Amino acid sequence: MQGPAAGNGKGQEGGETSVTYHGLEEVMKRNSSKELWLVIHGRVYDITRFLNEHPGGEEVLLEQAGTDASESFEDVGHSSDAREMLKQYYIGDVRSHQDPSKNDTCKSCWAYWIFPILGAILLGFLYRYYMAESKSS
Numbered sequence: 001m002q003g004p005a006a007g008n009g010k011g012q013e014g015g016e017t018s019v020t021y022h023g024l025e026e027v028m029k030r031n032s033s034k035e036l037w038l039v040i041h042g043r044v045y046d047i048t049r050f051l052n053e054h055p056g057g058e059e060v061l062l063e064q065a066g067t068d069a070s071e072s073f074e075d076v077g078h079s080s081d082a083r084e085m086l087k088q089y090y091i092g093d094v095r096s097h098q099d100p101s102k103n104d105t106c107k108s109c110w111a112y113w114i115f116p117i118l119g120a121i122l123l124g125f126l127y128r129y130y131m132a133e134s135k136s137s
């Protein structure tokens, strides 16, 4: 029950997680048969050693190398066995602000904080406005 894939989807907010995050730029560099990573549903897979075992052939994987292959993976209608196989190649999650299911990815990024801060400033202005209004009437 150890290892990075063990606690998938069960991580509670603020809880300890052992997930490694990879930037998309990092994934994009691994786009050859020497080193081949791809992203499926926000998760990063190192499928270098799977290349010549893939029942659908190497070609299709090389085409998708270093990219988000979620759509093509789904288009093929992979079996549950195929989905099960993914686990052994899992090496971490994508560091992304676009995947809402990963709610613990971007606490350190500006987008996470800027909206609450702007909201607070706006409320401050509204409060002052109403105070000024009520004094003058």
Ligand code: HEM
Binding pocket: 045, 047, 050, 054, 055, 056, 057, 060, 061, 064, 069, 072, 073, 076, 077, 078, 079, 080, 081, 082, 083, 085, 086, 089
């Ligand atoms: C690491 C990711 C992948 C794994 C573990 C995987 C696994 C498999 C497996 C086990 C099969 C046999 C059929 C089945 O059980 O569904 C298969 C078939 C196939 N896969 Fe993948 N696959 C992966 C990614 C992809 C991607 C990204 C493509 C892109 C197009 C792709 C295209 C195909 C095709 C075309 C077939 C043949 C389907 C057929 O003959 O009916 N696979 N794959």
